[in-house]
Amino acid sequence: HEQSATFADYWYSLPKQDLIPSKKDFDPRAQVAVLTTYIIHELVSPEMIRIRLVGTKHREGFGIDPTGRNYLDFVEPKRRAKASQAIYLVCERPCGMLVKLVSRTQTGLMYMNETFALPMRDNDGVARLVYYQSNSAPLDEYRDASSDKLEVLDVHDRIFIDIGAGLPSFED
Numbered sequence: 001h002e003q004s005a006t007f008a009d010y011w012y013s014l015p016k017q018d019l020i021p022s023k024k025d026f027d028p029r030a031q032v033a034v035l036t037t038y039i040i041h042e043l044v045s046p047e048m049i050r051i052r053l054v055g056t057k058h059r060e061g062f063g064i065d066p067t068g069r070n071y072l073d074f075v076e077p078k079r080r081a082k083a084s085q086a087i088y089l090v091c092e093r094p095c096g097m098l099v100k101l102v103s104r105t106q107t108g109l110m111y112m113n114e115t116f117a118l119p120m121r122d123n124d125g126v127a128r129l130v131y132y133q134s135n136s137a138p139l140d141e142y143r144d145a146s147s148d149k150l151e152v153l154d155v156h157d158r159i160f161i162d163i164g165a166g167l168p169s170f171e172d
Contacts, residue, residue, distance in 0.1 A: 007133035063149030096161030
């Protein structure tokens with residue numbers, strides 16, 4: 001998606017320490033065109049990936065404000081460990097990750113989403129943030145998110161991207 005490329009170009013322009021930029025160097029004003037499509041996760045533990053920020057476009061898509069919640073609560077239980085492992089690899093390797101997700105709502109409506117993830121250091125310099133730029137098909141005419149909340153996200157396809165440290169070994 002062209003918005004993923006906008007995000008990637010900006011991320012690559014930031015100064016880096018060991019391949020990963022710092023949150024303090026990220027200027028949201030430089031990403032105004034795609035900021036509503038951002039999601040930020042904080043890696044707390046393999047069982048807790050805290051949603052730190054959800055751009056307005058995606059907050060509306062969730063049907064709730066998921067800020068502060070565990071992202072893994074939106075992943076099918078049988079896939080949670082693998083989802084956590086893949087997200088942790090973004091900061092541990094480090095690498096980029098392009099994921100095509102199939103999302104399902106409470107009424108059974110399914111739609112595709114493309115999400116591009118890159119690592120970021122927090123204010124303490126620790127690589128524990130994952131910044132995402134995420135694009136979904138517009139569903140406004142088919143769905144009222146306030147009454148048909150997002151229930152499950154499942155991976156359709158995942159590609160890791162070498163940002164200088166090689167590619168991780170990972171199977172979904």
